[in-house]
Amino acid sequence: MNFQFAxxxxxxxxxxxxxxxxxxxxAPFADVGKQAEISILINxxxxxxxxxxxxxxxxxxxxxxxxxxxxPYGGMLEKARNAVRAANxxxxxxxxxxxxxxxxxxxxFLKPFAEIDQNFALPAEVLTFEDSNYWNAQRRWRTxxxxxxxGYSPNGNIHVLYYRxxxxxxxGLQPPKTWDDVGAICQKLKNPPGMYGxxxxxxxxxxxxxxxxxxxxxAGGSIVxxxxxxxxxxxxxSPQAKQALDKFIELQKNCAPPNVGVIGxxxxxxxxxxxxxxxxxxxxxxWPTFDDRQKSAVVGKINTAVVPGxxxxxxxxxxxxxxxxxxxNVSAERQRAAVAFSRWFLTxxxxxxxxxxxxxxxxxxxxxxDLAAKPEFRWxxxxxxxxxxxxxxxxYAEGAQVEAVLGLRLNQALIGEMSSGRALxxxxxxxxxxFQRSGRRTGKLxxxxx
Amino acid sequence: xxxDFLNRTFRHWSMWPCLAxxxxxxxxxxxxxxxxxxxxxxxxxxxxxxTYSPRRNLDLLLGDAVLRDAVVNTLVFVVLSVAxxxxxxxxxxxxxxxxxxGRNFARTVMILPILLPxxxxxxxxxxxxxYDFGLFNQMVGLIGxxxxxxxxxxxxxxxxxxIVDVWHWTPFVFLILFASIETLPQDVLEAGxxxxxxxxxxxxxxxxxxxxxxxxxxxxxxxxxxxxxFDQVYLLTSGGPGTSTELLSLHxxxxxxxxxxLGYGAMLSLSIIGVIVATLAVGKWxxxxxxxxxxxx
Numbered sequence: 025m026n027f028q029f030a031x032x033x034x035x036x037x038x039x040x041x042x043x044x045x046x047x048x049x050x051a052p053f054a055d056v057g058k059q060a061e062i063s064i065l066i067n068x069x070x071x072x073x074x075x076x077x078x079x080x081x082x083x084x085x086x087x088x089x090x091x092x093x094x095x096p097y098g099g100m101l102e103k104a105r106n107a108v109r110a111a112n113x114x115x116x117x118x119x120x121x122x123x124x125x126x127x128x129x130x131x132x133f134l135k136p137f138a139e140i141d142q143n144f145a146l147p148a149e150v151l152t153f154e155d156s157n158y159w160n161a162q163r164r165w166r167t168x169x170x171x172x173x174x175g176y177s178p179n180g181n182i183h184v185l186y187y188r189x190x191x192x193x194x195x196g197l198q199p200p201k202t203w204d205d206v207g208a209i210c211q212k213l214k215n216p217p218g219m220y221g222x223x224x225x226x227x228x229x230x231x232x233x234x235x236x237x238x239x240x241x242x243a244g245g246s247i248v249x250x251x252x253x254x255x256x257x258x259x260x261x262s263p264q265a266k267q268a269l270d271k272f273i274e275l276q277k278n279c280a281p282p283n284v285g286v287i288g289x290x291x292x293x294x295x296x297x298x299x300x301x302x303x304x305x306x307x308x309x310x311w312p313t314f315d316d317r318q319k320s321a322v323v324g325k326i327n328t329a330v331v332p333g334x335x336x337x338x339x340x341x342x343x344x345x346x347x348x349x350x351x352x353n354v355s356a357e358r359q360r361a362a363v364a365f366s367r368w369f370l371t372x373x374x375x376x377x378x379x380x381x382x383x384x385x386x387x388x389x390x391x392x393x394d395l396a397a398k399p400e401f402r403w404x405x406x407x408x409x410x411x412x413x414x415x416x417x418x419x420y421a422e423g424a425q426v427e428a429v430l431g432l433r434l435n436q437a438l439i440g441e442m443s444s445g446r447a448l449x450x451x452x453x454x455x456x457x458x459f460q461r462s463g464r465r466t467g468k469l470x471x472x473x474x
Numbered sequence: 475x476x477x478d479f480l481n482r483t484f485r486h487w488s489m490w491p492c493l494a495x496x497x498x499x500x501x502x503x504x505x506x507x508x509x510x511x512x513x514x515x516x517x518x519x520x521x522x523x524x525t526y527s528p529r530r531n532l533d534l535l536l537g538d539a540v541l542r543d544a545v546v547n548t549l550v551f552v553v554l555s556v557a558x559x560x561x562x563x564x565x566x567x568x569x570x571x572x573x574x575x576g577r578n579f580a581r582t583v584m585i586l587p588i589l590l591p592x593x594x595x596x597x598x599x600x601x602x603x604x605y606d607f608g609l610f611n612q613m614v615g616l617i618g619x620x621x622x623x624x625x626x627x628x629x630x631x632x633x634x635x636x637i638v639d640v641w642h643w644t645p646f647v648f649l650i651l652f653a654s655i656e657t658l659p660q661d662v663l664e665a666g667x668x669x670x671x672x673x674x675x676x677x678x679x680x681x682x683x684x685x686x687x688x689x690x691x692x693x694x695x696x697x698x699x700x701x702x703x704f705d706q707v708y709l710l711t712s713g714g715p716g717t718s719t720e721l722l723s724l725h726x727x728x729x730x731x732x733x734x735x736l737g738y739g740a741m742l743s744l745s746i747i748g749v750i751v752a753t754l755a756v757g758k759w760x761x762x763x764x765x766x767x768x769x770x771x
Contacts, residue, residue, distance in 0.1 A: 098708075102731060109517060127734060131518040217606040228714030283605045283626025285715030300606075352519055424733045432540065432717065439628065439715045457537075461530065 053085060053373040059361035061089040062116040065103055067346075068094045070293075071179050071309045074383025081377050082368055090365065097121075108133035113351040116362040119178060122156045122345045123230075125166070126421050129159040129174060134349045136172040137366075140359045146176060149387040150370055153180050153345040154416040165252050166419050175349035176366065177386050181307040182341050182414050183238050184406050186314070188213075188302050189327040199329040203239070203271050206303055206332050210279035213302040221279035223295050224305035226438050227288040229431035234344055235305055236434055237417055239268035241340025242333040247430070247455070251420050256464040260430070261445075261452035261472050267334070269437055269444040276438060279303075285439040297322060305331065307344055311403050312382040324399070328406040330413070341414040422458050429454045445472040504747060510740035517736075531741040541742070543717035544725040547632060551721060552700045555639040560693055562640065563647025564685075568677070570648075571655040581652060585645045596709025599638045600625070603710070625711050628718040635707050635719055639700065647692045654688035655681070701750075722746060 064079075066072065072094065079090050093115065095103055101124055107113040108128065120128060128134055136159075137144045146152070158171035165171075185206070187199055191213055200206045210221025225231035240246070245264035249257040259265070276284045281295070293310050295301040297320040313319050314326045333339035350362045368374055375385040379395055388408065396404040418426055429451050437447035452468045459466035512528040535541070570580045587595075602609040603624040611621040624634045658681065666680045682689070704723040707713065713720035713728075726746070730739035 108519070131516075133519045228712055228716070281605055282621075283623050286626045286631075286711055288712075425735070428728060428733055435714055436716045439626075441628065441716045 052371065054368045054371045056086055056088070056364035056368050059086070059088045059364045060355075060357045061091065062358060062361045062365060063091040063093060063114060064117040064119065064348075065093050065095065065100065065107065065115040066119045066178075067097050067100050069097070069179070069309055070312050071382070071384050073312065074378055074381040075178060077381035078369065078374060078378040078383060081374070082365065086368065088361070088365070104128070108351050108353060111353065112355075113353045116350065116354050116358045117365070118349050118351060120175075120347050120349055122153070122177075122343065122347055122416065123418055123423055123427070125156060125159075125174070125347050125349070126419065126423060128349065129161075129166070130164065130421055133352060134174050135352045135359055136174055137350070137363060138173060140350060140356075141363045144173075144363055144367065146173065147370055147387065149372070149389045150176060151180050151386050151388060151411060153177055153343045153414065156343070156345060156416055156419070157347050163252075163254075164421070166416070167252070175347040176370065177345045178348050178369070179309060179346045179384050180386050181309050181344040181346070181384070182407070182410055183235070183305055183331050183344075184308055184328040184403065184410060185331050186296055186304045186306060186310070186326050186328055188299075188322065188325055190325045191302055199327070200303070200332045201329075202335055203242075203275065203332050204335070207275055207278065209303060210275070214279055216281070218300065220281055220295060220301045222275050222303045222305075223280050223287065223292050223301045224276070225287055225289060225292055226276055226280070226284040226435065227286050228435040230427060231288055231431075232434045232438065233427050233430045234342060236268065236272050236430075237342035238305065238331045238340040239272045240265055241342065241413075241415055241417075242331070242337060243268040243271075243340070244334075244337060247417060247426060248420075248459075254465055256420075256459045256466040258452045258456045258459070258466065258468040260455060261448040261469050263472070265448055266444055266472055269434065269448060271334075272434075273438055273444065285435055296326065299325075308384050308403065308407055311384070315400060328403040330406050330410045339410075339413050341410045343414045343416050422462055422464075425458045426455050429458070443474055446474040448472055449474060504744075507740045507744050507747075510737055511744045512741075513737045515736040527737065531738045534735075534738045535741050535745060538742075540717055540720060540725060544720045544722045547718070547720055548701065548722045550632060551636060551639070551703065552697055555636045555643070555700050556693060556696045558636070558640050559644045559647050559696055560689065562644045563692065564651055564689070566644065566648045567651035567655050568681070571652060581649075584648055587642050588645050588649075590642075592705035593709065595638065595642060596706050599641075599706075600710055603634055626715055628716055631711055631715060631718045635703075635710055638706055638710065639703060642706070643696060643699070647696060650688055650692040650695075651685060654685050658684055 066075065076092065079092065082088065083090060093103070100119070100121070104115075104118045104120060104124070107115050107118060108131070118128075118134075146157075152158070152168070155167045155171070157173060157175045157177065158166055158168040159174050160167050160169065160171035162170065185200065187209075192199065192209065195212055197209055197212065198205075200209055206222050213219060214221035225235040243264040245259065245262050245268055247258070247260050249255045249259050280287065281291075289306065289310070292301075292304050292306050293313055296304045296306070296310075297313050299321045308328075311328070315323050317323055331339045331341050348366065350359050354362075369378075370387070372387060372389060375387040375390045376393065376395065379385040379390055379401065384407075385391070388411075391404045391408040395401045396408075418424075420426075433442070433447040433451040433454075436442045437444045442450070449471045452471075456466055456468045509524070511531060512526060513524040514527045514530060516523045516525075566584060570577055570584065573580060590598075605611060605621055605623055605626065608624070610624060614620075614622055622630060624630050662680060662684070663676070666676050671679065702723055703721060704727065707719055707721055707724060708727075711719040713724040726739065726742055729735050729742055
């Protein structure tokens with residue numbers, strides 16, 4: 025991924041420098057001609073407003089029609105499953121959480137883009153988020169190496185650290201680079217219940233698993249040894265993972281509200297937007313809220329930084345992207361229309377318009393353009409800097425079961441029902457059983473002291 | 475004679491559409507669960523592939539540590555919430571039925587919580603339970619106590635969702651009992667008053683026995699709905715912290731839909747249905763025995 029990212033980034037940067045900002049801004053939109061009406065299943069996330077405006081622009085420019093079925097996150101998976109399992113899908117583009125894509129790729133429910141339009145190729149500037157949009161059926165792994173292009177991301181969610189720029193400046197503090205810095209800033213600025221030092225999600229399930237992952241990756245830990253090579257030895261009970269969990273718990277206990285065990289994404293965004301948290305770890309999709317005068321008490325006061333790390337190590341940045349895919353069970357005409365929309369959406373002009381409307385673009389040259397210098401896009405640098413560290417987790421068929429195990433055991437460690445060692449040992453045992461049942465080559469590390 | 479025959483024939487045949495609906499919508503899906511429960515199922519674009527593996531699903535069921543917590547939590551939740559709702563619903567119905575004026579207004583206000591969608595209730599109560607600025611902790615602060623971590627503390631979380639359920643569903647019990655109280659035979663009540671019965675004697679010896687069938691219906695309906703509680707708990711705690719509010723419905727949703735384990739999900743569903751049917755059968759048998767002893771028949 026690093027190499028692919030570096031290549032894309034270099035190409036984008038070269039383009040940005042030679043074309044000099046404003047010229048890049050005038051990059052043309054794709055001419056896709058007259059196409060059939062398409063329907064998109066999309067989630068009602070904070071970035072949806074930007075996407076909706078981009079779609080409006082597409083309709084105005086091309087005269088083609090796009091129908092959006094906007095659904096809460098909780099209902100997306102079932103709608104997508106029902107769509108691909110039916111005789112004819114009601115949707116021509118399905119937006120899938122990257123975690124769900126394995127089920128759809130392995131089930132052969134989706135049409136590879138090359139089979140719809142052999143001339144379609146992702147622009148080199150488009151971020152692929154560790155190839156989550158490619159599928160190699162032989163290796164059962166998401167990789168462009170021998171894999172087919174199954175889609176692209178309309179949103180590349182990754183974590184960034186949000187912090188109160190004004191408060192840090194007043195206190196003469198620098199933005200944090202390590203988790204120890206986060207703890208030190210928290211100690212200086214916290215004044216509960218009016219001001220908490222640091223917030224992130226601790227809610228059972230996906231929330232805590234996802235928000236703990238940057239700690240795990242940053243400490244050099246992993247869930248499984250080398251799944252890309254078929255080695256499913258469970259490594260979640262390593263000393264590195266314990267260091268990550270202990271630090272996560274320490275920060276939560278010392279800096280977050282007392283109800284850490286049930287804090288969800290809405291709570292994190294609310295605490296930051298109401299000016300009651302000095303720092304917070306959240307996905308980039310949360311950004312549009314903080315500069316929205318209707319929703320935020322801290323307009324212009326929040327800034328972003330790359331997720332902090334452990335001393336001497338690279339930061340860990342967990343990818344939680346979405347993937348736009350085309351189901352097999354729609355007519356060829358509508359599949360072509362879906363790809364035509366995709367061709368338009370991924371052009372530099374559309375991505376710029378998408379960003380200006382509050383979306384999170386996925387082209388590296390949009391981030392390297394003149395937009396990044398504008399105050400309202402001050403998040404772009406941290407986002408782009410983070411990409412080189414961004415990693416996918418749970419890219420295997422058992423991902424949802426592994427997440428359920430981790431989501432519970434981490435939560436129990438956070439609320440004090442288990443020690444961190446016991447929680448990780450328990451999780452390792454349960455995850456190993458999952459891989460044994462599915463016939464993977466597996467094993468686990470020696471137990472940690474409990 | 476001819477009319478009797480027609481009536482009997484009509485009664486006989488008019489049952490069939492109802493029975494057909496029952497078979498198609500209830501019995502058939504349950505029967506379908508049986509082969510699912512014995513298999514591992516993989517759904518692909520090429521078709522659905524079933525692998526016969528009953529032992530695997532049974533092992534999963536027996537080794538499911540979260541399931542044990544979910545069973546205990548569900549039983550505690552059902553017993554506690556239904557018991558409180560029955561007591562509050564009964565006294566609310568009695569109180570409002572005795573109001574000389576404004577009964578219609580009071581009844582309308584009472585039933586408002588039933589009309590609200592679960593999503594609105596979840597959001598509203600999440601705010602009220604908020605540790606920092608929630609209504610409850612403001613009230614607790616007024617009487618000089620420390621704030622309570624309603625949803626984030628394993629000791630309080632289940633009680634918190636019971637409180638929400640009681641608020642939501644007590645009006646349902648109230649509605650059934652209020653309608654029954656309104657139709658109580660006035661001569662029996664009058665006779666009780668003339669005989670000098672105290673208020674407590676009126677309630678325990680006359681009203682409660684007369685309301686027996688209505689109380690049983692309310693309790694049964696509430697127990698069934700409480701057993702299936704999902705949306706509010708999902709919105710308030712997602713079954714956490716830890717497993718403190720994990721109910722069977724949430725666990726089943728996780729296994730079936732989030733983890734896509736269709737075979738194990740079916741095994742879990744069948745086991746739950748089996749336990750419910752067995753409980754109902756034992757309950758029915760016990761009730762029959764008690765009735766026989768009481769009547770001597």
